[in-house]
Amino acid sequence: MRNLRSSAYAAAVLAVLAFCLPAFAGEEAQVNALLVLPTAEMAFDHKFQDFLAKNGAKLLKSYPPSVFEGFIPQDLDKELGELYGVLVFRERVDDWSSFAKYGEKAVFAVNTWNKRFVADPPAAPLPVSLSVLKGGRKGAAIDLNWNEVMKAVSYRLQISTGESFGFLNLETELARNTYRLYPAFWDDGVYYWRVSGVMTLNNGEIREGAFSAPASFAVSKKERPAAQPRPAAPVMPAAARFTGRPLSWGPAKARYYRLQLSNTKDFSAPLADVFTDTCTYKASELPIKNGKAYYMRVRGADTYGPGEWSDTSEITVEPKPARKRARR
Helix, strand or coil: CHHHHHHHHHHHHHHHHHHCCCCCHHHHCCCCEEEECCCCCHHHCHHHHHHHHHCCCEEEEEECCCEEEEECCHHHHHHHHHHHCCEEECCCCCCCHHHHCCCHHHHHHHHHHHCCCCCCCCCCCCEEEEEEECCCCCCCEEEEEECCCCCCCEEEEEEECCCCCCCCCEEEEECCCEEEECHHHCCCEEEEEEEEEEEECCCCCEEECCCCCCEEEEECCCCCCCCCCCCCCCCCCCEEEEECCCEECCCCCCCEEEEEEECCCCCCCCCEEEEECCCEECHHHCCCCCCCCEEEEEEEEECCEEEEECCCEEEEEECCCCCCCCCC
16 A cells, blocks of 8 residues: 555656746746745646646746746636636745745745846845954964855945045955955954945846945054064066966066956956965956956055055956867
């Protein structure tokens, strides 16, 4: 008897999997409704499946056990409710609590569904942690971390000595939800930081969400000895092209480096402002486009503080050319 029940259940599972396959890119565009079925068994019901098929409706994505995304003709909403007790949502869902009883996947489904309404900017990131790393290869570093924002393609980070951010000590765009800086480049004191998520809509429009609540970190360094010179400015050519390799500079004798990229020679609004403890930086981690010209400058620092900026270099980045297959 137990084997019969297992076989019947397996057959039912295969039936519903065939009925609701994962949505492909073309089908994803058809989605126009979020559905909540009254029971987990409803999706296995042949009468329910036939009703959807005869009326041109499709369940395209499943969030077990009871929530689905699908294509549902507008005039079916009332009938689905009256005949089968199905709830159909076509607008943004504001009452998340009503989905919590259906499990974690149902809450995730609501989050995914709500992101379809592009009029709403991405939510503000939440600062997760601030880590002071003292055991690194070259000394202390500070890592700023925040949670990922759904559909954000990049993040905008701001650092200021004032909690109101009236004056910015640093502003940069980042591809990842973490940022490393070195206290050597900063004057002693307390700094505030905040971050926002940025997403690109299907029409190409850039939409930025709200900033996170300000968080803070402090900097305190030893005073530079009178006999200790500041690091020399790194050597930079007037122009450089990087093909299939990281941005690089030198020679220079410094523990840390600060790299700025800008669309203008005056660096009044840097496109990228990042730190590293090597003489290179991966182009893939910077908000730049292949083949476009940018202005770049670098300054070094020791444990006591920074040196002067290098000369400005006009750079372009190109991907590594694909290897041609040898003819046989």
